[in-house]
Amino acid sequence: MRINLVYYSREALDSFRKNWVMSLAAISTIAISLFLLGVSTIGASVVNDMMRSVESKVKIDVFLKDTAPPADIKVLQDAIIGWSEVRELHYVSKQEALDRLKEDLKDDPEMLKQITGNPLPASLEIWVKDPRHVSVVVTRIKKEQNLSTLVADTDKDIKSGKDVLDKLIAIRQIMNASIIVMLGLLGFASLVLIANTIRLAIFARRKEIAIMRLVGASNWFIRWPFMLEGILQGLIGAALAVTLLAVGRSVVFPQLKEVLRFLPIAFTQTAFIRLVAVLAAAGTIVGLAGSGVALRRFLKV
Amino acid sequence: MVKMTHVTKIYAQDKPALKDVNVAIEKGEFVFLVGPSGSGKSTFIRLLLRELLPTRGDIFVAGKDVVHLRSWKVPHLRRNIGCVFQDFKLLPNKTSYENVAFALEVIGRSRHVIETQVPEVLRLVGLGDKFNSYPDELSGGEQQRVSIARAFVNRPPLLLADEPTGNLDPGTSLGIMSLLNRINRTGTTVLVATHDREMVDSMRKRVIALETGKVVRDQQRGVYGYED
Numbered sequence: 026m027r028i029n030l031v032y033y034s035r036e037a038l039d040s041f042r043k044n045w046v047m048s049l050a051a052i053s054t055i056a057i058s059l060f061l062l063g064v065s066t067i068g069a070s071v072v073n074d075m076m077r078s079v080e081s082k083v084k085i086d087v088f089l090k091d092t093a094p095p096a097d098i099k100v101l102q103d104a105i106i107g108w109s110e111v112r113e114l115h116y117v118s119k120q121e122a123l124d125r126l127k128e129d130l131k132d133d134p135e136m137l138k139q140i141t142g143n144p145l146p147a148s149l150e151i152w153v154k155d156p157r158h159v160s161v162v163v164t165r166i167k168k169e170q171n172l173s174t175l176v177a178d179t180d181k182d183i184k185s186g187k188d189v190l191d192k193l194i195a196i197r198q199i200m201n202a203s204i205i206v207m208l209g210l211l212g213f214a215s216l217v218l219i220a221n222t223i224r225l226a227i228f229a230r231r232k233e234i235a236i237m238r239l240v241g242a243s244n245w246f247i248r249w250p251f252m253l254e255g256i257l258q259g260l261i262g263a264a265l266a267v268t269l270l271a272v273g274r275s276v277v278f279p280q281l282k283e284v285l286r287f288l289p290i291a292f293t294q295t296a297f298i299r300l301v302a303v304l305a306a307a308g309t310i311v312g313l314a315g316s317g318v319a320l321r322r323f324l325k326v
Numbered sequence: 327m328v329k330m331t332h333v334t335k336i337y338a339q340d341k342p343a344l345k346d347v348n349v350a351i352e353k354g355e356f357v358f359l360v361g362p363s364g365s366g367k368s369t370f371i372r373l374l375l376r377e378l379l380p381t382r383g384d385i386f387v388a389g390k391d392v393v394h395l396r397s398w399k400v401p402h403l404r405r406n407i408g409c410v411f412q413d414f415k416l417l418p419n420k421t422s423y424e425n426v427a428f429a430l431e432v433i434g435r436s437r438h439v440i441e442t443q444v445p446e447v448l449r450l451v452g453l454g455d456k457f458n459s460y461p462d463e464l465s466g467g468e469q470q471r472v473s474i475a476r477a478f479v480n481r482p483p484l485l486l487a488d489e490p491t492g493n494l495d496p497g498t499s500l501g502i503m504s505l506l507n508r509i510n511r512t513g514t515t516v517l518v519a520t521h522d523r524e525m526v527d528s529m530r531k532r533v534i535a536l537e538t539g540k541v542v543r544d545q546q547r548g549v550y551g552y553e554d
Contacts, residue, residue: 032431233417238404
């Protein structure tokens, strides 16, 4: 078996050298495909992190009339805090709202001067446990009795970040779908290119193969060098993709962090190692499948 | 060693290459398969090698049911059949030693076996001084000897030769035939498909004659018997 392995590898490498142009085409297609797979995996992970952080910030604001009776506010507050979906509730008084505005505008004294009196309403800030429950909670608030004494306009004065959230989710879905389609096409192209290089390799060795069959070499003995060649192409493609990704990660990530300072962007070492394993596996599978197709079609044993 | 019963092979419709062929060849026999081009000689050989399956009929080679053999067992069948062809089928980038060794390498023989068997068989076929010659440095007869050495190195019980002297002059052909005869005397069954009239007539071996896919004659110590 030891001798065989040496033999298979020698044959595979030999054929690889002879057909290096086609091999290069196949390898670069795999490298590009796997690179894009890597980029989209990292991208999806980053976007997911960002969305989770945005989701956790989604809250419901209920703006209260200045004339709202404190007792009724208290009743509403107690009711809402009792709901299982609600994580936290905070009453923002008119004064607190003004203080927050002044804090936000402290770098802009001109604007600050414009504010006279206190035009801001008091409000209830509500955080839910799961961002998907935002609309449920909003509907239930709208159904509360005595709401008309507290809130002037149930549509305008009860606000949530739900719309933004829905848009984000939609964007993520479209992004994922288009990435999957693109990867599928690239994977197919890699497979076809590998199959073609293996076909050339089979053609180049057809005399040897004929003799091997004649003297009774086993089918797998004949197939292995070609399978190895396909796997080799897949793995080299994967290695190139990993190198590109590693370089990209060390160059692009720090800059991204700089630009999007308010969002948590991270792709951990462990996640990266897992990605490398996935890419290597994908390269091997595409290589195997490509040579398998070629062997089935062009090597009748 | 070889047994065909009611074997029919049809490639295209209505044009059978072999029609109801019944042949039995015993162990240790030397048999000529003769007939004009297109008479079915090559089909006969390819059926024995299981490169083709018969349309009808049963074939046994070396005790194996060739027709019902699982495809992954075909290589083992072929290890029991040595094969020699008109065009030698040698690898041009390998020396005569390497060409013979290749046949053992690819069926997984150990280096030790290769190093003892290959020189022995090359000496047997009379190429003791041509181990390191490439095919294009050898004459046609010498190339055919390399190819016989390769077919015989594994000591198969059956040796098939398809027009082994088709590309050789009469003198050289004689040498090849006497080599096949020598191999036959070691106990190997030899089947030679040929249309080399003088050869067949001079050897006086069993002759099976095919004509348009039918066995028209099967005689011990026969002659070629056609006027062509």
